[in-house]
Amino acid sequence: MSGEKDLEQLKKEAAEKAKAAALAKRKAMEHKEAAAEKPAEPASEDEDMAKKKAAAAAKAKAAALAKKKAMEQAESATEATAEPESAAEDDDMAKKKAAAAAKAKAAALAKKKAMEQAEASAEAPAEPESAAEEDIDLAKKKAVAAAKAKAAAAAAAKAKAARMAQAEGTETAPASDDEKAKAIAAAKAKAAAAAKAKAAAKAKQEGADSALAGDDEKAKAIAAAKAKAAAAAKARAAAAGKTAEAPAEEVKPSVNQPYLDKYVKVIEEHLGKDVIEDSYINRLSKDVPTLVAKREYYYKIAQFLKYNEQLGFEYLSELHGVDYETHMEVYVHLYSYINSQSVALKVKLDRDEPAIESLSTLWAGANWPECEAYDLLGIQFHNHPNLHRIMLGEEWVGHPLRKDYEPYDVEV
Amino acid sequence: MLRTEEMLLNVGPQHPSTHGVFRLILKIDGETIKEAKPVIGYLHRGTEKLAENLQYTQIIPYTDRMDYVSAMTNNYVICHAVETMMGIEVPERAEFLRVMAMELGRVSSHLLWWGTFVLDLGATSPLLYAFREREMILNLLNELSGARLTFNYMRVGGVKWDAPEGWVDKVREFIPHMREQIKGYHDLVTGNEIFLNRVKGIGKYTKEDALNYSLSGPNLRCTGVKWDLRKNEPYSIYDRFNFDVPVREEGDVLSRYHVRFAEIEEALKILEQCVEQFPEEGPILAKVPKIIKAPKGEAFVRIESPRGEIGCYIASDGKKEPYRLKFRRPSFYNLQILPKLLEGESISNLIAILGAVDIILGEVDG
Amino acid sequence: MIEGLLHDQAGLLNFVIFFVLGAVLLLVILGFVTYAILAERKVMGFMQMRYGPNQVGGPWGLLQTVADVLKLLLKEDTIPKLADKPLFILAPVIAFAPSFMVIATIPFTDKLQFADIGVGLLYYIAVSGLTTIGVVMAGWSSNNKFALLGGMRAAAQMISYEIPLVMSVLGVVLLTGSLNLNEIVSAQENVWYILLQPIGFIVFFIASVAELNRIPFDLPEAENELIAGYFVEYSGFRWAFFMLSEYVYMFAMASLTTVLFLGGWLPLFSFLDFIPGAVWFALKFSLVIFILLWFRSTFPRIKADQLMEFGWKVLLPVALANIFLTAIIKSLF
Numbered sequence A: 001m002s003g004e005k006d007l008e009q010l011k012k013e014a015a016e017k018a019k020a021a022a023l024a025k026r027k028a029m030e031h032k033e034a035a036a037e038k039p040a041e042p043a044s045e046d047e048d049m050a051k052k053k054a055a056a057a058a059k060a061k062a063a064a065l066a067k068k069k070a071m072e073q074a075e076s077a078t079e080a081t082a083e084p085e086s087a088a089e090d091d092d093m094a095k096k097k098a099a100a101a102a103k104a105k106a107a108a109l110a111k112k113k114a115m116e117q118a119e120a121s122a123e124a125p126a127e128p129e130s131a132a133e134e135d136i137d138l139a140k141k142k143a144v145a146a147a148k149a150k151a152a153a154a155a156a157a158k159a160k161a162a163r164m165a166q167a168e169g170t171e172t173a174p175a176s177d178d179e180k181a182k183a184i185a186a187a188k189a190k191a192a193a194a195a196k197a198k199a200a201a202k203a204k205q206e207g208a209d210s211a212l213a214g215d216d217e218k219a220k221a222i223a224a225a226k227a228k229a230a231a232a233a234k235a236r237a238a239a240a241g242k243t244a245e246a247p248a249e250e251v252k253p254s255v256n257q258p259y260l261d262k263y264v265k266v267i268e269e270h271l272g273k274d275v276i277e278d279s280y281i282n283r284l285s286k287d288v289p290t291l292v293a294k295r296e297y298y299y300k301i302a303q304f305l306k307y308n309e310q311l312g313f314e315y316l317s318e319l320h321g322v323d324y325e326t327h328m329e330v331y332v333h334l335y336s337y338i339n340s341q342s343v344a345l346k347v348k349l350d351r352d353e354p355a356i357e358s359l360s361t362l363w364a365g366a367n368w369p370e371c372e373a374y375d376l377l378g379i380q381f382h383n384h385p386n387l388h389r390i391m392l393g394e395e396w397v398g399h400p401l402r403k404d405y406e407p408y409d410v411e412v
Numbered sequence B: 001m002l003r004t005e006e007m008l009l010n011v012g013p014q015h016p017s018t019h020g021v022f023r024l025i026l027k028i029d030g031e032t033i034k035e036a037k038p039v040i041g042y043l044h045r046g047t048e049k050l051a052e053n054l055q056y057t058q059i060i061p062y063t064d065r066m067d068y069v070s071a072m073t074n075n076y077v078i079c080h081a082v083e084t085m086m087g088i089e090v091p092e093r094a095e096f097l098r099v100m101a102m103e104l105g106r107v108s109s110h111l112l113w114w115g116t117f118v119l120d121l122g123a124t125s126p127l128l129y130a131f132r133e134r135e136m137i138l139n140l141l142n143e144l145s146g147a148r149l150t151f152n153y154m155r156v157g158g159v160k161w162d163a164p165e166g167w168v169d170k171v172r173e174f175i176p177h178m179r180e181q182i183k184g185y186h187d188l189v190t191g192n193e194i195f196l197n198r199v200k201g202i203g204k205y206t207k208e209d210a211l212n213y214s215l216s217g218p219n220l221r222c223t224g225v226k227w228d229l230r231k232n233e234p235y236s237i238y239d240r241f242n243f244d245v246p247v248r249e250e251g252d253v254l255s256r257y258h259v260r261f262a263e264i265e266e267a268l269k270i271l272e273q274c275v276e277q278f279p280e281e282g283p284i285l286a287k288v289p290k291i292i293k294a295p296k297g298e299a300f301v302r303i304e305s306p307r308g309e310i311g312c313y314i315a316s317d318g319k320k321e322p323y324r325l326k327f328r329r330p331s332f333y334n335l336q337i338l339p340k341l342l343e344g345e346s347i348s349n350l351i352a353i354l355g356a357v358d359i360i361l362g363e364v365d366g
Numbered sequence C: 001m002i003e004g005l006l007h008d009q010a011g012l013l014n015f016v017i018f019f020v021l022g023a024v025l026l027l028v029i030l031g032f033v034t035y036a037i038l039a040e041r042k043v044m045g046f047m048q049m050r051y052g053p054n055q056v057g058g059p060w061g062l063l064q065t066v067a068d069v070l071k072l073l074l075k076e077d078t079i080p081k082l083a084d085k086p087l088f089i090l091a092p093v094i095a096f097a098p099s100f101m102v103i104a105t106i107p108f109t110d111k112l113q114f115a116d117i118g119v120g121l122l123y124y125i126a127v128s129g130l131t132t133i134g135v136v137m138a139g140w141s142s143n144n145k146f147a148l149l150g151g152m153r154a155a156a157q158m159i160s161y162e163i164p165l166v167m168s169v170l171g172v173v174l175l176t177g178s179l180n181l182n183e184i185v186s187a188q189e190n191v192w193y194i195l196l197q198p199i200g201f202i203v204f205f206i207a208s209v210a211e212l213n214r215i216p217f218d219l220p221e222a223e224n225e226l227i228a229g230y231f232v233e234y235s236g237f238r239w240a241f242f243m244l245s246e247y248v249y250m251f252a253m254a255s256l257t258t259v260l261f262l263g264g265w266l267p268l269f270s271f272l273d274f275i276p277g278a279v280w281f282a283l284k285f286s287l288v289i290f291i292l293l294w295f296r297s298t299f300p301r302i303k304a305d306q307l308m309e310f311g312w313k314v315l316l317p318v319a320l321a322n323i324f325l326t327a328i329i330k331s332l333f
Helices: A003-024 A026-045 A047-065 A070-087 A091-108 A113-131 A135-155 A159-175 A177-193 A197-210 A216-223 A227-248 A257-271 A295-307 A364-377 B047-051 B056-064 B071-086 B092-120 B125-145 B167-190 B193-199 B207-212 B253-277 B330-342 B347-357 B361-365 C002-007 C012-047 C064-074 C085-105 C120-128 C130-141 C145-176 C181-186 C198-211 C236-261 C277-298 C304-332
Strands: A276-282 A288-293 A315-323 A328-336 A341-349 A355-357 A380-382 B007-011 B023-029 B032-039 B297-305 B308-316 B324-328
Touching: A257 A276, A257 A288, A257 A295, A257 A341, A276 B297, A288 A295, A295 A328, A295 A341, A295 A355, A315 A364, A315 B297, A315 B308, A315 B324, A328 A364, A328 B297, A341 A355, A364 A380, A364 B207, A364 B330, B007 C145, B023 B330, B023 B347, B032 B330, B032 B347, B047 B056, B047 B324, B056 B071, B071 B092, B071 B297, B071 B308, B071 B324, B092 B125, B092 B167, B092 B253, B092 B347, B125 B167, B167 B253, B193 B253, B193 B347, B207 B330, B253 B347, B308 B330, B330 B347, B330 B361, B347 C304, C012 C064, C012 C085, C012 C236, C012 C277, C064 C236, C085 C120, C085 C130, C085 C236, C120 C130, C120 C145, C120 C181, C120 C236, C130 C145, C130 C236, C145 C181, C145 C198, C145 C236, C145 C304, C181 C236, C198 C236, C198 C304, C236 C277
Parallel strands: A288 A341, A355 A380
Antiparallel strands: A276 A288, A315 A328, A328 A341, B007 B023, B023 B032, B297 B308, B308 B324
């Protein structure tokens, strides 16, 4: 997949998520709109930039509305996101702020994994800023950050809370970067506060701290939102964080990338350079690191995955075959309780004579699944203790899950 | 001349304690089992093959028929897989309804297990007691989905029906009632000397064995592995709830019994929190395209069903039907360890061990 | 009357009288069985929060069992192809006949008794043991592995529990000094043996449940393990015979328990003796039956090896100890 295409897709996903949020809070949105329209003008300064951003953001939002008032809202929202660019001049400043924001966040959440992810994504755009000096790049990232803030804010569920957050965001943003970052932090803190009333109280404090003095009361009101609303907001924020993460992956890939790199490195160190055909992060499948083994080394890799103390995949979660018409594939999902990590191991087989070593000597749990794959797809597993047609019986003709399988009785 | 010989005994496919059409070919010496060979496939309906010609929404009713005791989790796993691929964000209210449906399903599934398991051991009454509470749950789910067993309730992006008026209150009332009844169950069975004699120390396996044989759910947790996908890889909105993962160390039939009971209580805890946090209003279905097309690629998701880890693998070529659909069916994996456990046991123990695995044949055979 | 007849010369008239009396008793027993089954279903229904039979024959399902029996009579009689045919046919008869025979010695009241034999208790225990032969025979002749396992379990169980059963009664015999059931009842004029022989009673009751093949000792027919055990291949009226013998034994065993430990037809307190003995007997008997039904709906089934262990390692020593204890007490006082 090309980077651009990927980005497009991710954006679409982001859009989808934003849409869900928007739908849920349609009423809230209407209020927000009013608030958002005010600061819309300043954005028009930088035509080119704004256009690009507008396109991106519009896409995200366009889906979000989907119902009525699509256009206006999209515009207003877009502009709201775009406008920080104009404000974004001092990258040094922004950096500090981002750091501050991160810190604030760290204090606020501390607990939820989902939130940690969001945090990571927030930091991701912050770091490269220092490296990349160009205005455009920077602005883009800002936009991302802003989008996130927006998403988070929008997410902040329950009409009142949402409107407040939005208002705050739009008010503070043009004033200075500083406040923007803080606003984000506040939103985050609020979101994280969530579930527990205790945490909510904490968020209130933080929100009050970071907000403008004048906004104090407002912030309090926000933070004082019901625990239920807060819980919702948290989940939304987490989701939004994920959404924001998507574009960030351009710069920094999936959180599981280091794991994949580690697996590949360890395997290559021990088994040689060319045992792995391919390795990638399967973004469709909750970012699971995926290894495609070469046929000859499949068993060795599997063995290695199980017994290497760094990897320690002691649990076979799933094994099955797929007929891709050009080739057969065996998909194995392994899990390591020591590292709390999943890995998908795949191997491509010759379709005419699919055969591979059995894993049942490594994981006893592979026994029946392999029988099933043999039964339904005709994949032979060498060294299997008892390879038989587990579902259909030995007299059955053909392997039903093959794409060229002809049913015995076509009409039925 | 006195002569002894081993005897082949077919337990099933029609047998009161195999919970469906499951067959065990036993080689027995007297009543001692020398070798056990499970034979499955009597209920194989080719769900995965059928699914290749069905749109995603059309597949959902088929999943009801796999694990027909907790069909809600099956509904969820396929929807979750498609949602993961398409990146659909499910509305909050829908997630709450889903979680409540699933947790109610979990309670009813464990209740059914308890009733039938104790019935296998020869006590007839507990089954009826379990069914009394299960009936309440089925009524609740019936009000929600219009069906008592094959719900077909969830959709990609949400759920089909909103909760009827007063439904949440009914759930709220049900929780303390259920808690009360659990005490009664323990009084009725758990302390019984004969019962304990039949389950204590029977069908023991170690943690290593459990992992090696890919066991999951209570079958794994009874050996001390604190592993629950709801907690360890939170999906849906499970990360919002405060609940515990019950674990036992012994790894015998009794520990599985206790783990399941503790799980009922945890499920009630989740339900309680659900009822409290349930959003007053909101959409129950995300905006999804009319025709659902998963993007090209593959995905494997797994969630926690009452029986263990249920997974769904979808390989899609971007069409409205899946290219290949595969369910990781926990009963199928959990059953693999059976021959190992049965070696050297008596026929009475066979019943206890098989019962404690908690298999649903619809799920084993797929 | 019967005493007189027993000592009369054998003749056609006597034969006819005996035959008619026997038939009447059989009908009474069948009537009891009919309603014992109904009672069992009703009591279990009550304990399991359901109604039990409530359609056939009025609101209480009074004719339910009658309908069931009629259905069994009309059912096709199937004999497996590879079964040992003569034994297969004979087995239910052998299982049933002793259950009916033992009732002859039970004194229901001081007047109502069919045969006042000097060794009544011994007779009961000896004859009831015969049923097991029918059960084993059924298990063997069915040519079915489940039936065979059930038959073997029945034999093992009978041997293991007959002994504690007899041993536990020996205490009563020692105290009474007679094996005659009438004398045993009379000896309880002042205090029942359940109070004098509590240990004996407990052992006896457990062993009797095992003898009856009822939960928690229903291993020979363990539905969830052996499907139906020794009568898995039986259907129709042959099956009904096994069922019948089971319930007749329940009747007989409950009667014996009443006679041995609960004072038979004697009233609870002497000032209550205006109530006829038959009523007293029926009350005590019903209580025992109820407890048996109660067991059935609450207990799980014990395991085969534990059953053996329990019989040999717990019940037998306890019963023996009880005998010694009784003997010591008896010789001291």
